[in-house]
Amino acid sequence: MRLSRYFLPVMREAPAEAEIVSHKLMLRAGMIQQVSAGIYDWLPLGLAVLKRVERIVREEMNAAGALEILMPTIQPADLWRESERYEAYGKEMLRIKDRHERDMLYGPTNEENVTDIFRRHVRSYRQLPLNLYHIQWKFRDEIRPRFGVMRGREFLMKDAYSFDLDYEGARRAYDNMFVAYLRTFKRMGLTAIPMQAETGPIGGNMSHEFQILASTGESAVFYDAAFEEVDFDAPDLDIERLKALYAATDDMHDPAKCPVPADRLRTGRGIEVGHIFYFGTKYSAKMGANVMGPDGTETPVEMGSYGIGVSRLVGALIEAFHDEKGIVWPEAVAPYRVALVNLRPDDEACRALAEDLYGRLRAMHVDVLLDDTEERAGAKFATMDLIGIPWQVTIGPRGVKEDRVELKERRTGERHDLSPALLVERFAP
Amino acid sequence: MRLSRYFLPVMREAPAEAEIVSHKLMLRAGMIQQVSAGIYDWLPLGLAVLKRVERIVREEMNAAGALEILMPTIQPADLWRESERYEAYGKEMLRIKDRHERDMLYGPTNEENVTDIFRRHVRSYRQLPLNLYHIQWKFRDEIRPRFGVMRGREFLMKDAYSFDLDYEGARRAYDNMFVAYLRTFKRMGLTAIPMQAETGPIGGNMSHEFQILASTGESAVFYDAAFEEVDFDAPDLDIERLKALYAATDDMHDPAKCPVPADRLRTGRGIEVGHIFYFGTKYSAKMGANVMGPDGTETPVEMGSYGIGVSRLVGALIEAFHDEKGIVWPEAVAPYRVALVNLRPDDEACRALAEDLYGRLRAMHVDVLLDDTEERAGAKFATMDLIGIPWQVTIGPRGVKEDRVELKERRTGERHDLSPALLVERFAP
Numbered sequence: 140m141r142l143s144r145y146f147l148p149v150m151r152e153a154p155a156e157a158e159i160v161s162h163k164l165m166l167r168a169g170m171i172q173q174v175s176a177g178i179y180d181w182l183p184l185g186l187a188v189l190k191r192v193e194r195i196v197r198e199e200m201n202a203a204g205a206l207e208i209l210m211p212t213i214q215p216a217d218l219w220r221e222s223e224r225y226e227a228y229g230k231e232m233l234r235i236k237d238r239h240e241r242d243m244l245y246g247p248t249n250e251e252n253v254t255d256i257f258r259r260h261v262r263s264y265r266q267l268p269l270n271l272y273h274i275q276w277k278f279r280d281e282i283r284p285r286f287g288v289m290r291g292r293e294f295l296m297k298d299a300y301s302f303d304l305d306y307e308g309a310r311r312a313y314d315n316m317f318v319a320y321l322r323t324f325k326r327m328g329l330t331a332i333p334m335q336a337e338t339g340p341i342g343g344n345m346s347h348e349f350q351i352l353a354s355t356g357e358s359a360v361f362y363d364a365a366f367e368e369v370d371f372d373a374p375d376l377d378i379e380r381l382k383a384l385y386a387a388t389d390d391m392h393d394p395a396k397c398p399v400p401a402d403r404l405r406t407g408r409g410i411e412v413g414h415i416f417y418f419g420t421k422y423s424a425k426m427g428a429n430v431m432g433p434d435g436t437e438t439p440v441e442m443g444s445y446g447i448g449v450s451r452l453v454g455a456l457i458e459a460f461h462d463e464k465g466i467v468w469p470e471a472v473a474p475y476r477v478a479l480v481n482l483r484p485d486d487e488a489c490r491a492l493a494e495d496l497y498g499r500l501r502a503m504h505v506d507v508l509l510d511d512t513e514e515r516a517g518a519k520f521a522t523m524d525l526i527g528i529p530w531q532v533t534i535g536p537r538g539v540k541e542d543r544v545e546l547k548e549r550r551t552g553e554r555h556d557l558s559p560a561l562l563v564e565r566f567a568p
Numbered sequence: 569m570r571l572s573r574y575f576l577p578v579m580r581e582a583p584a585e586a587e588i589v590s591h592k593l594m595l596r597a598g599m600i601q602q603v604s605a606g607i608y609d610w611l612p613l614g615l616a617v618l619k620r621v622e623r624i625v626r627e628e629m630n631a632a633g634a635l636e637i638l639m640p641t642i643q644p645a646d647l648w649r650e651s652e653r654y655e656a657y658g659k660e661m662l663r664i665k666d667r668h669e670r671d672m673l674y675g676p677t678n679e680e681n682v683t684d685i686f687r688r689h690v691r692s693y694r695q696l697p698l699n700l701y702h703i704q705w706k707f708r709d710e711i712r713p714r715f716g717v718m719r720g721r722e723f724l725m726k727d728a729y730s731f732d733l734d735y736e737g738a739r740r741a742y743d744n745m746f747v748a749y750l751r752t753f754k755r756m757g758l759t760a761i762p763m764q765a766e767t768g769p770i771g772g773n774m775s776h777e778f779q780i781l782a783s784t785g786e787s788a789v790f791y792d793a794a795f796e797e798v799d800f801d802a803p804d805l806d807i808e809r810l811k812a813l814y815a816a817t818d819d820m821h822d823p824a825k826c827p828v829p830a831d832r833l834r835t836g837r838g839i840e841v842g843h844i845f846y847f848g849t850k851y852s853a854k855m856g857a858n859v860m861g862p863d864g865t866e867t868p869v870e871m872g873s874y875g876i877g878v879s880r881l882v883g884a885l886i887e888a889f890h891d892e893k894g895i896v897w898p899e900a901v902a903p904y905r906v907a908l909v910n911l912r913p914d915d916e917a918c919r920a921l922a923e924d925l926y927g928r929l930r931a932m933h934v935d936v937l938l939d940d941t942e943e944r945a946g947a948k949f950a951t952m953d954l955i956g957i958p959w960q961v962t963i964g965p966r967g968v969k970e971d972r973v974e975l976k977e978r979r980t981g982e983r984h985d986l987s988p989a990l991l992v993e994r995f996a997p
Contacts, residue, residue: 146635146698148689172688174640174647175672180685181638189638206575209610209618211603211722212641212705213662213674218603230667233642235674237721238659238709243604245642245664245674256609259601260577269575276641276705280667292666293640 140475141497142510146183149522160355161457162287164466168526170453177284177292184526185453187474189295192452193274195326195471196297203319205270205299210252212276216242218251221426231279245278250422250444253300257440258428264304267430267440268312272299274449288454289410295450301443304432306419309441313345313417314378316445320349320413321371321381323447328469329459332362332409334386345417345443350388350409353459360409362386363399410455417443466527467550475508477566478528480519482535484511493534496544496559505566524549532562569904570926571939575612578951589784590886591716593895597955599882606713606721613955614882616903618724621881622703624755624900625726632748634699634728639681641705645671647680650855660708674707679851679873682729686869687857693733696859696869697741701728703878717883718839724879730872733861735848738870742774742846743807745874749778749842750800750810752876757898758888761791761838763815774846774872779817779838782888789838791815792828839884846872895956896979904937906995907957909948911964913940921973922963925988934995953978961991 146169153163165171170185181189197207213235219225225232225244233245246252253271261269274297284292301312317333324331329351336348350360363384370376385399388409397404422428423439430440448455460467470476477500481493493509500507508528510519523531533545544562547554557565575598582592594600599614610618626636642664648654654661654673662674675681682700690698703726713721730741746762753760758780765777779789792813799805814828817838826833851857852868859869877884889896899905906929910922919940926938937957939948952960962974973991976983986994 144633146637146689146700169689172685174681174684175642175644175670178640178642178644180640180681182685183635183637186636186638204573206612207615208575208612209615211607211609213604213607213707213722215604215607233664233666235662235664237662238711241604252603252609255603256601256611260575260598271575278642282667293642 140508142508142512145508147522147526148182149525157287159286159289159458160461161289161454164457164461164525165287165454168466171288177281177290179288179291179293184474188453188456188468188472189450191472191474192327192456193295193297193449196323196447196449197274199319199323199326200272200297200299202322203270203315205272205319207273208256208271209273209275210246210249210256212245212278213243214246214249214252216244218255219244222251222254222422223425224251231281233278233280246275247277247279248296248444248446249273249275249298250300250442251426254422254426254428254442257302257423258426261302261428261430261440263431264433267302267304268308269302270299270312270316271302272297272445286454288450289458291450294448297447297449299445301445302428302430303441304430304438305441309417309419309443310345313415313443314382316415316443317347317382318371318376318378320415320445320447321369324349324351324412325371327452327456327472329412329456330367331412332360332366332386333382334360334362334388334391336414347382347415348411349413349415351412351455351459352407353410353455354408355458356408356410358409359389359392359406360386361389361392361397361399361404361406364403364405367405410458411448412452412455413445413447415443415445460527464521465525468527468529470529473506473527473529475506475528477505477507477530477532478523479507479509480523480531480533481509481511482516482519482533484513486536486539488539489534489536492539492544492559496532496534496562499563500566503563503567530566569937571937572941574937576951576955577611578954586716588715588718588887589890590718590883593886593890593954594716594883597895600717606710606719608717608720608722613903617882617885617897617901618879620901620903621756621885622724622726622878625752625876625878626703628748628752628755629701629726629728631751632699632744634701634748636702637685637700638702638704639675639678639685641674641707642672643675643678643681645673647684648673651680651683651851652854653680660710662707662709675704676706676708677873677875678702678704678727679729679871680855683851683855683857683871686731686852687855690731690857690859690869692860693862696731696733697737698731699728699741699745700731701726701874715883717879718887720879723877726876726878728874730874731857731859732870733859733867734870738846738848738872739774742844742872743811745844745872746776746811747800747805747807749844749874749876750798753778753780753841754800756881756885756901758841758885759796760841761789761795761815762811763789763791763817763820765843776811776844777840778842778844779815780841780884780888781836782839782884783837784887785837785839787838788818788821788835789815790818790821790826790828790833790835793832793834796834839887840877841881841884842874842876844872844874889956893950894954897956897958899958902935902956902958904935904957906934906936906959906961907952908936908938909952909960909962910938910940911945911948911962913942915965915968917968918963918965921968921988925961925963925973925991928992929995932992932996959995 148169157163420439577598586592849868
């Protein structure tokens with residue numbers, strides 16, 4: 140992408156209403172803008188990151204054997220009356236009447252909808268196990284939306300739902316998602332700590348929430364140092380051991396009762412980005428989603444649900460990866476991997492080299508942002524640091540004469556000179 | 569994908585409520601199911617096609633220089649009061665009150681929202697031309713939703729919005745989209761006929777709608793045979809000539825006044841899948857979206873909007889491509905390119921060959937659906953024909969002994985035997 144043709148409305152100062160660093164930086168970097176309280180436009184740079192996060196979540200769900208579907212945003216109230224949640228849900232549910240005065244709602248979650256899909260089509264244990272997920276916008280009418288996309292009203296969520304014949308199957312499905320979640324967050328460069336959680340309004344009796352570590356996190360977390368050494372991709376990964384490792388938020392942590400020796404106890408701050416639940420037959424029993432077992436008897440199907448806050452993760456990533464100059468994207472989620480900063484687009488030699496590098500990197504499918512604008516050098520560097528591109532290449536008249544460019548790593552600030560040919564090699568697949 | 573692990577609830581008979589062939593086939597092929605009138609779940613097969621259509625639309629928009637953003641589904645009524653459309657829009661707009669009793673709505677279109685983005689960030693002609701698009705779910709509360717995804721209430725639409733300093737710029741932006749649309753539909757295997765259209769409630773004075781040809785189309789269309797010969801990718805494409813070619817729906821067509829000689833006049837049936845409008849300063853003037861020209865004077869920005877019905881296209885494609893056995897997907901939008909039908913998964917030699925081919929095709933990034941189920945042969949063939957996979961490979965015990973499989977092309981029904989090695993070569997990139 141050429142910056143001269145891009146839409147990147149960066150700001151020097153964040154609007155006063157932004158309270159936390161991710162919200163400030165997303166506004167300053169021109170990633171989002173507010174349309175109404177807790178409702179945002181995603182501008183090109185923000186959408187690019189959102190799509191990268193979404194893609195990693197999707198790939199890991201597919202790798203775990205879950206099947207992608209798409210349920211609508213608007214649901215009929217009648218489905219929620221079957222589960223007895225329509226009245227119970229409270230004011231966070233956005234209730235709507237359509238032109239025929241039918242009660243509808245904007246889905247805050249999809250247990251009822253997915254259970255309805257299941258009961259219409261699945262009859263036999265031979266069609267199990269089944270895990271259906273979707274990545275869809277949800278709405279929760281928070282009384283006080285804030286913190287940008289971290290607690291918005293309209294937000295993008297991945298929610299998966301598992302269906303099994305019995306508890307053993309449901310536990311396998313739960314464990315499968317447990318590991319998929321750890322892999323998902325790790326691919327984004329995040330350290331995620333799973334912790335046993337209250338099951339809350341969704342109900343059930345086996346639940347973990349996933350907190351990613353960030354110095355600016357919303358709650359203090361305590362966890363066993365063993366988490367830092369786990370290889371989630373190991374074929375012999377011991378999930379039971381992993382689930383048993385100690386981890387707790389500060390409201391649950393009691394130093395007197397903590398089973399982890401002090402030298403192995405780590406502390407940090409966490410942001411919740413995922414939550415998984417086993418809830419058995421809570422919905423299937425009420426909604427008549429039964430399945431026939433091998434012995435011919437019909438029982439309500441065993442279910443679990445598995446959520447990841449996709450749009451929330453964009454904010455959480457910034458909370459985890461930023462410095463005083465701006466965002467520091469991990470490569471896996473960066474909107475562009477390389478920035479080519481041409482200091483002198485009016486200089487023919489600089490222009491030619493910048494265009495050549497741009498073409499060659501793109502030919503190798505490297506995502507490149509070429510700054511071909513007439514801005515002054517200081518502003519160009521500040522923008523690239525603000526928007527957090529991992530690798531920044533500076534092209535200037537002196538370097539061009541000496542057949543070299545400067546490569547800077549955003550994370551470490553390390554710079555070194557190298558020839559354009561070596562630069563291209565550096566990013567070859 | 570292995571069919572044994574897929575979720576493909578096919579049906580022999582379509583539910584009685586389905587009136588048109590695409591709706592019947594989408595239900596029978598397990599692509600969608602209705603949640604409420606005009607609101608659908610997209611099951612895995614349907615979603616796979618929807619994503620392919622969406623991707624082609626996105627790639628062609630990007631190629632045309634448009635920038636992708638994402639505006640929310642829920643908008644504040646105040647934006648629409650500025651354009652004076654809030655009261656005017658009628659009952660098709662889904663109006664909502666949030667918990668604080670603020671008037672909100674589910675966006676049926678996004679002129680106001682995008683104009684708001686523009687006015688907050690763009691001040692100078694130097695930031696133009698600009699074309700922002702998004703692919704987002706919309707809601708129009710149709711009094712009588714029907715025809716499945718062809719006239720749903722919640723539907724996926726690509727809408728782009730161009731911003732230019734003056735009429736000449738706006739016309740270039742319009743022409744750019746005009747050609748991008750023809751390319752987009754052609755990539756899906758469709759013949760699209762652009763026809764001058766009434767501008768309707770969105771307003772303005774330059775507008776074309778794009779009708780794709782399908783024997784079961786909703787309206788009769790008449791057009792100049794020259795459309796069938798145009799190469800939309802030609803560098804010297806004459807857009808003015810193309811825009812001047814005769815095309816009309818039957819309510820506009822007057823044989824007495826038709827300028828096309830009879831031997832060049834074609835007739836067919838069409839389905840509207842896209843609509844483009846130039847509407848000048850209709851929104852920018854009311855909403856204060858001004859831009860400074862080179863002479864220092866401020867004027868309301870010139871705008872156009874460009875819509876494609878993405879979810880509607882899935883239905884339209886089926887209307888254009890089906891036969892008595894089911895759907896006949898063009899390769900570009902097929903959910904899977906190749907189906908491997910193993911007639912005898914219980915036979916070790918058949919199983920081994922099927923697995924080998926499955927692995928090798930996947931290694932070449934060919935999208936393959938492997939039927940590894942215990943169904944009888946007739947049902948397997950019927951399902952593959954119903955869901956319309958372009959290339960169907962049959963693996964059976966006799967063929968395995970003779971080192972051959974049968975390849976069938978869904979579109980023509982042509983079959984021939986070939987060795988597994990040649991089959992792999994056939995689909996090599």
